[in-house]
Amino acid sequence: MSEDPRIIQFDQAVRLRKESTDAIIDYWNDHSLYLSLEYWMMVGILVVPLIFLVFKIDKSKIFLIGFFGYSVHIIFAYFDIFGINNGLWNYPFQVIPALPSLSLDSSIVPVSFMLIYQWTLNHDKNFYLYSIIVAGIFSFIFKPLLVALGLFRMYGVINYFYLFVCYVVVILAAKLITNIFLWLQKRPLKIFNH
Structure with missing residues (x-):
């Protein structure tokens, strides 16, 4: 019995993806990236915001703000994975080579938006306005800085406006996800009451 040609092609694609990941890990090891200044800058981008968050998060709203931040983290990670897998952008100096965008996806981006969310909640400010301003700062100031420092690379048609x-x-x-869960908390669906 011959094997399904679709599965053969799929298995080949899986092998190519593994070879690609192995090539990134080899690049990371060959150049001892863990000893470079750029590597330690990425470690700082990962660790410093998380430490800052521990001291600045509003403990009375920690689950709400944490849920929002986790939502930012997951959605941003999906966007980053999509961009990396499609060759639109990548990070030459990675904290963990198999997780190329860890510093941004898990720390600086979600923490920044968590603190904006907290500030707008606590001061009755327009979340959307201030978040769009921070998105602009990330897109038109922070990302160009990362590019200038060699910490971020863009390919093809991608530009800072697309990132914005x-x-x-x-x-x-x-x-939206946070608002849906807040709504469900106030108005639980009957199917969840049993």
């Missing part, structure tokens, strides 16, 4: 649109979509999706 991605940040805005991430923020809106995370806020």
Whole structure:
């Protein structure tokens, strides 16, 4: 019995993906990236915001703000995976080579938007306005800085405006998900009451 040609092609694609990941790990090891200044900058981008968050998060709203931040983290990670897998952008100096965008996806981006969300909640300010301003800062100041430092590379048609649109979509999706859960908390569906 011959094997399904679709599965053969799929298995080949899986092997190619593994070879690609192995090539990134070899690059990381061959150049001892863990000893470079750029590597330690990425570690700082990962660790410093998380430490800052521990001291600045409003403990009375920790689950709400944490849920929102987790939503930002997951959605942003999906966007980053999509961009990396499609060769639109990547990070030459990675904290963990198999997780190329860990510093941004898990720390600086979600923490920044968590603190914006907290500030707008506590001061009755317009979340969307301030989030779009921060998205602009990330897109038009922070990302160009990362490019100048060699910490971020863009390929093909991607430019800073596309990145800005991605940040805005991430923020809106995370806020929508948070709002849906807040609504469900106030009005539980009958099927969840049993």
